[in-house]
Amino acid sequence: xxxxxxxxxxxxxxxxxxxxxxxxxxxxxxxxxxxxxxxxxxxxxxxxxxxxxxxxxxxxxxxxxxxxxxxxxxxxxxxxxxxxxxxxxxxxxxxxxxxxxxxxxxxxxxxxxxxxxxxxxxxxxxxxxxxxxxxxxxxxxxx
Numbered sequence: 001x002x003x004x005x006x007x008x009x010x011x012x013x014x015x016x017x018x019x020x021x022x023x024x025x026x027x028x029x030x031x032x033x034x035x036x037x038x039x040x041x042x043x044x045x046x047x048x049x050x051x052x053x054x055x056x057x058x059x060x061x062x063x064x065x066x067x068x069x070x071x072x073x074x075x076x077x078x079x080x081x082x083x084x085x086x087x088x089x090x091x092x093x094x095x096x097x098x099x100x101x102x103x104x105x106x107x108x109x110x111x112x113x114x115x116x117x118x119x120x121x122x123x124x125x126x127x128x129x130x131x132x133x134x135x136x137x138x139x140x141x142x143x
Contacts, residue, residue: 026045
């Protein structure tokens with residue numbers, strides 16, 4: 001039984017206004033296109049609302065992520081807490097902050113995640129890689 005704590009920050013610059021980046025995050029249909037390439041996705045984007053994703057993991061086990069939104073400042077900031085389970089086994093609990101900053105004609109997105117990783121079911125480097133991958137897909141969707 002192990003507990004590992006880790007924090008990472010990822011930054012991306014997108015050629016779109018903060019309102020357009022925010023819309024890509026807050027609109028259920030738009031977010032499903034870049035966030036969940038394979039699996040199911042439900043989004044209730046409001047403070048107290050939830051987001052759920054069920055998708056196959058690398059070994060075929062269904063990964064289930066459930067997030068609750070705690071702070072939303074349109075075009076500026078999103079804060080949410082997430083649990084990730086593989087099958088019925090809780091793997092991580094995390095808090096994520098997404099900041100959108102106007103930069104020239106575009107937006108700098110700064111994502112910081114603070115995670116608790118349980119019993120080796122997920123590793124911080126896997127989460128950082130996966131998060132970077134979907135931030136890259138967001139960038140592709142915005143171009």
